[in-house]
Structures are given as structure tokens and as C-alpha cells.
Amino acid sequence: MQALTNLYNELQKENIVLENLNIANHKAATINIEKDFAVFVDYDKITTLDDEFNVVSHEYGHCATGTTHKVCSPYELISRHEYRANRHAIYKFLPFEKFKEAHYKGYDEFWEIAEYLDLPEKFVRLAYDIYAKEGKL
Numbered sequence: 001m002q003a004l005t006n007l008y009n010e011l012q013k014e015n016i017v018l019e020n021l022n023i024a025n026h027k028a029a030t031i032n033i034e035k036d037f038a039v040f041v042d043y044d045k046i047t048t049l050d051d052e053f054n055v056v057s058h059e060y061g062h063c064a065t066g067t068t069h070k071v072c073s074p075y076e077l078i079s080r081h082e083y084r085a086n087r088h089a090i091y092k093f094l095p096f097e098k099f100k101e102a103h104y105k106g107y108d109e110f111w112e113i114a115e116y117l118d119l120p121e122k123f124v125r126l127a128y129d130i131y132a133k134e135g136k137l
Helices: 002-013 049-065 075-093 096-104 110-117 121-133
Strands: 017-020 028-033 036-041
Touching (some): 002 049, 002 075, 028 049, 049 075, 075 121, 096 110, 096 121, 110 121
Parallel strands (some): 017 036
Antiparallel strands (some): 028 036
16 A cells, blocks of 8 residues: 555654554554654554554644643543544545545545545545535535
8 A cells, every 4th residue: 555655654754753562442642752753553453554554644643733632631632633633644645636536537435535546445534524524525
């Protein structure tokens, strides 16, 4: 999957540390220490390349937007940070123009768009939800 290679290249380009770590109850976590970011992924919990892309791109979104929080943060703050991380990952790896292009080429089903763009279907569905909330669809 070329998208996964692009994602890892982006992490490397931005000097984001990526480590494999056993994390209880989570597939991944991101930490921020004075604007230096590290992403910890529990690869034992990841079963497919699609899942790996979804998890790591989301964590990349946290790094790119600086939306990290304490574990004990209020749910409202956590929810906002999760949305911003997802939105950034979508903007970076499935910009609206690419989404629109797939539609104009006749790909209407989520699985068709995912296959055409070589992205996970779950990621395409997330993009649809975000672009719909923004009134672009």
C-alpha cells in the first residue's frame, strides 16, 4: 500500500519518533514533550495494513496538529482533539480534490473509492463524514 509508505515517509521527514510498544487497551499513543513528538504503536494489536494505516495516520494527525492531552482530560477536550487529528490525517492523505476526482471518474461506493485511491475503506468513510460535516458534500 503506497499510502502507508507515504505516511511513514512523512513521519520520518517531520522527525516524529515511531516505536513499537505494548500498550494496554490501546493500539497506539502519541506523546508530546516540548513540541517533540513520539508515536508508540502496539503492532501486535494491528491485524491488517488498512488497520495500520488508519491507526498511524490518526496518531500522525495528533502530532501535526499538536492535539495531545492528559489521560485524565475532560471528554469534551479529548473528543475535539480526536476530531482534529482525524481531520488533519484526511486533509493530508485524502484531500477533498482527490475525493472529488474519484467521484467524477465514476467511483461512487466507498470500497470503489478506496480501491481507486489505494486507501482503506474505513479511511474513505471517515473522509466522507468529515467533508459532509464541512458542507463540501
